[in-house]
Amino acid sequence: SQQGEEDPQALSIQEGENATMNCSYKTSINNLQWYRQNSGRGLVHLILIRSNEREKHSGRLRVTLDTSKKSSSLLITASRAADTASYFCATGNTDKLIFGTGTRLQVFP
Amino acid sequence: KAGVTQTPRYLIKTRGQQVTLSCSPISGHRSVSWYQQTPGQGLQFLFEYFSETQRNKGNFPGRFSGRQFSNSRSEMNVSTLELGDSALYLCASSLTGPHNEQFFGPGTRLTVL
Numbered sequence: 046s047q048q049g050e051e052d053p054q055a056l057s058i059q060e061g062e063n064a065t066m067n068c069s070y071k072t073s074i075n076n077l078q079w080y081r082q083n084s085g086r087g088l089v090h091l092i093l094i095r096s097n098e099r100e101k102h103s104g105r106l107r108v109t110l111d112t113s114k115k116s117s118s119l120l121i122t123a124s125r126a127a128d129t130a131s132y133f134c135a136t137g138n139t140d141k142l143i144f145g146t147g148t149r150l151q152v153f154p
Numbered sequence: 155k156a157g158v159t160q161t162p163r164y165l166i167k168t169r170g171q172q173v174t175l176s177c178s179p180i181s182g183h184r185s186v187s188w189y190q191q192t193p194g195q196g197l198q199f200l201f202e203y204f205s206e207t208q209r210n211k212g213n214f215p216g217r218f219s220g221r222q223f224s225n226s227r228s229e230m231n232v233s234t235l236e237l238g239d240s241a242l243y244l245c246a247s248s249l250t251g252p253h254n255e256q257f258f259g260p261g262t263r264l265t266v267l
Contacts, residue, residue: 075253087158087244087258133197137253140210142187144197 049134049145057151064121066148068134069114076137077110077117081130082147088133091119124152156181158247158259166265172233175262179226179247186228187252188220191242191261200243202252203228209251232264240266 049070058064068077076095080088094101094110094117101108107120121128129152134145159178167173179186188200199212203222220230226247232239242263246256 078255080258085242085261085263087260088246088256090255090257093255140251140253141199141202141212142252142256143199144189146196 049136049143051132051134051145051148053148054146055149055151057153058124059153060125062124064124064128064150064152066119066132066134066150068117068119068145070117070134070136070143070145071115072136072138074112074136074138077108078135078137078142079106079108079117079119080133080135080144082133083130091132093137121150124150126152126154128152158245158257160243160245160259160262162262163260164263164265166267167235168267169235169237171235172231173235173264174229174231175243175245175264177228177230177245177247177259179228179245180257183247183249183257184226185248185251186222186226187246187248187256188228188230189244189246190214191244192240197244199252200230204251235266237266240264 052067078093079091082088105122110117131147133147135142185204187202190198201211206222217233222228242261244261246258248256
């Protein structure tokens with residue numbers, strides 16, 4: 046079963062716009078990670094935020110974590126066509142990583 | 155550093171057969187995790203190995219098994235294949251375990267006819 050639910054399931058935007066994806070989870074976590082998957086290939090790690098952190102940046106990515114609401118968001122600023130992919134949140138505890146349902150992002154040139 | 159490799163990349167089997175998939179982690183990584191990805195169930199955790207020991211197992215039937223060798227390479231086996239086993243099987247390696255950054259291989263696409 047999946048720990049995380051992501052919202053929206055699909056998102057279409059124009060290049061240059063910002064994209065925001067949300068993730069909710071159910072149990073306590075050590076950290077939350079975001080991954081990108083291009084068209085049925087392997088996943089690529091984007092960013093990891095620990096449970097005692099509230100916000101983290103990496104290039105055009107900004108991740109927030111609200112442990113009281115058991116939710117996280119991923120913001121991609123100034124999106125590019127190459128950002129077209131599926132994005133997954135994954136909650137980590139000591140022994141496993143549980144993935145959410147994913148958001149499919151389409152960026153039109 | 156070479157990435158995670160998985161072989162074979164594509165596989166077609168028939169119901170009732172068995173299959174073995176292989177994963178070579180990044181050099182120095184001792185943790186290898188396996189995931190099944192299907193359109194209906196998404197990404198599901200199968201199991202994780204660390205230094206040849208299975209540390210954790212997901213909610214899959216006993217037909218799914220795995221092992222890890224002393225060089226950290228891992229194999230997973232599925233016996234008595236069912237149509238529902240058709241999926242992308244992904245392996246991921248990390249230094250200490252799945253709670254830290256994982257590096258994924260390209261996956262093995264298994265089709266069961």
